[in-house]
Amino acid sequence: MFDKVLIANRGEIALRVMRTCTRLGIATVAVYSDADADAAHVRAADQAVRLGPAAASESYLSIDRVIAAARETGAQAIHPGYGFLSENAAFAAACEAAGIVFLGPTADAIRTMGDKITAKQAVAQRGVPLVPGIAEPGLTDERLIAASADIGFPILIKPSAGGGGKGMHAVFEAAQLPEALAAARREAASSFGDDTLFLERLVATPRHIEVQVLADEHGNVVHLGERECSLQRRHQKVIEEAPSALLDEATRARIGEAAVQTAKSVGYRGAGTVEFIVSADQPDEFFFMEMNTRLQVEHPVTEEVTGVDLVEWMLRIGAGEELGLAQDEIALTGHAVEARIYAEDPARGFLPTGGTALDVEFPAGEGIRVDAGLEAGQRVASDYDPMIAKLIAHGPDRATALARLEWALGRSAVPGIMTNIDFLRTLIGRDDVREGALDTGLIDRMDPADLAHEPGEADVQFAAAAVVATLGRAAAEASEDGPLLVEFAGDDTSAWGAWDGWRSARPERVRTVPLTWGGERRDVAYAFPRLGGNGLDWTLRHDGVDERARMWADSATRTLWVASDRGVYSFARPQADSTLDPSAAGAEITAPMPGSVIELRAADGDEVAAGDPVLVVEAMKMEHVLRAPVDGVVHLVAAAGAQVALDEVLATVVAAGEGGQSGAGDAEAGTGEADAGGSAAR
Template structure:
C-alpha cells in the first residue's frame, strides 16, 4: 500500500490498548502521534508511547475523553491533521465527526449523516432495505386482525414471535413453533397486551432460533469503492457483551459467505459510507443460509485483529489512507482469508461473582509470545485499574491453520497468561473454550448466560493453597514486594515480630522439626487452615518458584500485594488469590458476627448506618462503586452493626466493610 500521501500527525482520541494499537501502525508508517489522557491515565502506557500527549481533565470520561471541545483543541494545539477515535467514547458521535470537519481536521471515520442514520434502528433498516439487504421477516401494518395475523404467520414461516406494539419487558410476547398453536397463543397475547399496556395491538417477527451473531468487516473510500474483508463470529457473548470472537465463522458455507459479504457492502453504500465499519447480522443455527441485518457499527471494532490476522490487511493503515481521500488500494478480488484466528477479551471481572467488575494494581502482567500469538494490551506491571472506564484490559489473539489448532493455541496462551493483583476472567475463558459446543463450533448467543453457578465457580485447588502456604512460611511476606529471589528450604523462618501480615501467628515451632506449620488463608469468602507440606523451595533468576510437595516439584509465579494482605499463585492450571485474614481491632474482643465483605475493589461512596445501629436482614449498609456501577451491600442478618470503613475509602476484594451480630450476643459482650 502506498504511504506517500499519509498524514504527518494524528491524534488518537482514546486510551488503553486501542490507542497503543493505532500508535503502532502510525509509528511503522512514520506518522507522529498525539495521545490524550485524563488524571487517571497520567502514567498510562499509551501516554508514554505517543510522541506527545495532552491532558484533557479529570478521570470522569464526561470531563475528559468525552469533551469534544477539549479533544479538538488538543488536535489544533499539536498540529494534528487527523483524529482517530478508536472505539467507544466519541467514535460513533455524529457531533464529533461534524466538529472535526468544521475545525478543518480529518475524522478517521464516516460522516455525521452516516453515523446518524445507522445510529437509529428504524432509519438504518429503512436505508438498508432500499438496497435489498434482508431484514427479519415480519408484519409492518398496525392493528391487524387475528385473521390477518394468522395469514401473515403462514407467509412468514414458523417459528414466529408475537410481540405487543405498545410495550416491552417480555410481557405479551409469545414464541410459536407450530401453526396449530398460533391462534390460541394470539388470543393469550392480546389479553396480556391489553392488560399490561391498555393496547392489544400485535405484530409478528420471524423467530430466529438458536441465534448466532455474524458480523462483516467493510472498508469504503470517498470514491464509491466498497469492499468487505470477510466475516467474524461473535456468538460467545454475555448480556450482549462479546467475550470470544473468531474469523471465519464455522457456520457459513462459501456461497453464504459471498452473499453476506455483498449484503454488508450494500449496507455501506446505502448511506454513502466512508472508512472502516462493521455490519452485524443475525443467523439462525437451524437455517445457516438465512441472515438478517441487525445494525451497523460505524467504527473500528474491538475484534478487528482476527480479521487482520486472516486477511493480512492492516485496517488502521487503510483508515489512514482512505482518510487522505485516496482510493482503496485493494479490490474485492485481493481479499482472501487464510487459516483461523480467535480473540479472547480479558476483563477485570470475577465470573464466580456474577461477573462483577474488579480492579486493583497489577503486580505483574504476563502474556506469552510465540508463533501465532498477538497481544493487544494497554496494561503494564504496577499500573492501577481504576473504576472509571471499561473493564477490558487486554485482548489475546491467536492464529493457526484451522479452528481446532487455534482453540488449542488459545488455551495454551491463556494458561501462560496472568495478571496478579487483579481478578480477571482468564480462567473462565479456558473453561468456556473447553465446552463441547464451543469445541464443535455449535454456538449460539445464550451459551454463557445459560451456564450454572458450578460452571462459573473458580474454586482454589489444593495445589494452589499449598503453594500459597509455602510462600507465606518461606518469606514472612516482604511488604510491598513480589515474592522473588532465591530462598532455600533451610532458610524457612520461625515466627518473628514484623508488621507483615504474612508473619502473623501460625503453628510454626522451630523446636519441633517434624511439625508442619499451618497458615490461615481465606479464599472465596471462606477461611481455612492450610498445612504447609513444602519440602525444597527454590526461586530461579526469572522469579519462578519451584516448590517440592510430597516428592513432586511444582512451578509457579507467586506475588503478594502492597499491603501484604493477598497472595497470588499462578500455575499452568490457573491463577488464584488468597487472603490472610487480619484481626479487626475495632470490634469488641471475642465478639463474632456475620461479615459484610467487599465484592470487588472499589470506593465506598455511601454508608447508610452507624456503628451500634440495629438493622434488619436486607437493610442497606454500605454502597461501593466500581467500574461506573454502584453496588448496595445489605445486612446478612438482623442485629447490631459495626462499621469498619469510612466514606471515600478505597477497599479491596473481600475486605470487611461491616459486621452484624445479634442483639443478645452484643449485649453480653457489653456486660
C-alpha cells in the same frame, strides 16, 4: 498521507493505532486523563496532551478539549479508536468544522446508524433482512407493551442508541415487561443520553455473526469476511473468531453482500462492522441487527486471516486515497480466535475488579498476537472499561488456532488484579466450543462451578510455603534480593521459627498456615517439602512430583499470587479480627464493585423480607439491585448518590427476633434487574 495523527483514546487500542502510524512514518499524539498520566500509551506517543480529570466526561469525552489538543499539536487527523467519541456524530462534525480529518464515517452516517430505528429503515430499502419486531421513533411503554402481543415472547428490549449490551433485556413473560422497560430506559438514558427503546423477537439459539467492511469516499465498498462473536455474557463479547464455523460459502457470500449494501445505504466511509443475528437451527437465514460505525475490538482476527491492516486503510481512506482492494482479491487464510482479558471476577458474576498490576505476563510464540495496554505497576481503576488486553491466536485451521490460544492463556498472568484468564481457558476447552456448537446464551448456561476456578492442592501448598518463607526470612533479616520479600503487617514472626528450620532435609514437619481464598478462611496443613526459589520462580516437591510456579506478593493488600499450569490464584493472610463473630454486625450488604448508589429502595429502619430490594448501585453504566439477605430491619450506611468502593458496607439487615444479632450470610443477587441476571452482594 498525514504527518501527525492524534489518537483520542487510551490503553491497548491507542497503542495498536500507534504501531501502524509508526510503521507508516506518521508522528502520534496521545491524550490522557489524570488517571492515565503514567499509562503506556502516553509514554509510547511522540507527544502527549493532558485532557483533564479522571472522569471521562471531563477528559476523553470532552469534544472541545480533544479538538484543542489536535490544534495545539498540529495533528491533521484524529483516530477515535473505539468507545468514547468514536461513534459521536457531534465529534465528527466538530472535526470537520475545525479542518481536522475524522478517521471514520461522516456525521450523517453516524447519526443514521447510531439510531437503531433509523438504521433499520435505511437498510430495509436495500433489501437487507430484519428481525420481526417494532422499531419506530418515540415508542412509549404502553405502545411497546401493546405491540409485544403481536411479536410474541420471548422478546428482546433494545435501546435505539448505543451498544455493548447496555440497556438490553430479554423478557420471557408479559408480566415482566413493564419493570424491564423501566430499567432499560434508565440504563439507556444513563449510558447514551437517550432512552428510546424498541422491541425485537428473541431469536432461538442465536448466533452473532458480523461482517467487516471498508469503504472509500469514491463509492467503493468491499467486505473482508465475517467474524463470529456468539460467546458472550450479558450481551458483551468474550471470544471472537474469523471465519465463522457455521456458515457455508454460499451464505458467506450472501451475508457479505448484505453488509456491503448496508454500508452503501448511508454512503459509508472508512472501516465499519455490520452485525447480524443467525439462528443456529437455520444457518442460511440471517437478520440485520446494527452497524458499528468504527473499528471493532475484535478487528485483529480479520487482520490475521486477510493480511489487511485495517488501521492503515482507515488512514489511507481518510487521506483521500481510493481503495486498492477488489472484492475478488480478498481471501480468508486459516483461522483466528481472540480472547478478551478483563479485570473482572467470574466467580462474582463477572463484576469488574481493580487494583495494581504487580506484573504483566503474556507469551510470544508462533501464531500469537498480544494487544495490551497494561504494564507492571499500572493501576486499573473503575473509571473506564475493564478490558486490559486481547490475546489473538492464528493457525491453519480452527483446531490449531484454539490450541494456540489455550496455550497462550495458560502462560498469561496479571498478578495483583483478578482477571477472567482462567475462565477463558475453561471456556475454550469445552467440547461444545471446540465443536463449534455456539450460541449467545452458552456462557449464561454454564455451571457456576466452572466460573469459580479453585486452586489445586499444590497451589495452596505454594502459598503456605511462601508465608513460612517470608516470615522466616523476615526474622532472619535476609537480604533484599530474595523471593517474595514482603512482611505482612501484624504477623508475629517469632512463632514461625528460624529460616533454615523449615528448609532443612530433616523429616517433614507440619504446621498450620491460615489463608483465605474464595472469600473463606482455610487452615492449611503445610508440610515442609523441598523448596527452591529464584526471584519469582519457585519449585516444591508435592506428592513426589516437582511442581513449579511463579509467585508474587502484595504487602498493601496482604495477598499472595500463585501462577501455575492450573491457573492464577490469589491467597490472603487473614486479618487480625477474622475470628470475630460476623453476626454481631448483622448481615451486611456490600458494594459488588466500585460505583455509585443511584437509588434507595428501602428506608433506614424499614422491615424487609429476604430478597427484597434495598439499594441500586450503578457501575460501568449497569444497574445492580442489591437485596436483603435475611428477614429483618434495614440499617442504611450509604446514601443515594454516594460513591462506593468494592466491598464497602452499604447496609446491614438485623434479623428479626435476634435481639440485635443476625445470622451472617450473603445477600442474594437480584434477578432480571442487573442486565440479565443481577449482581452478587453479601
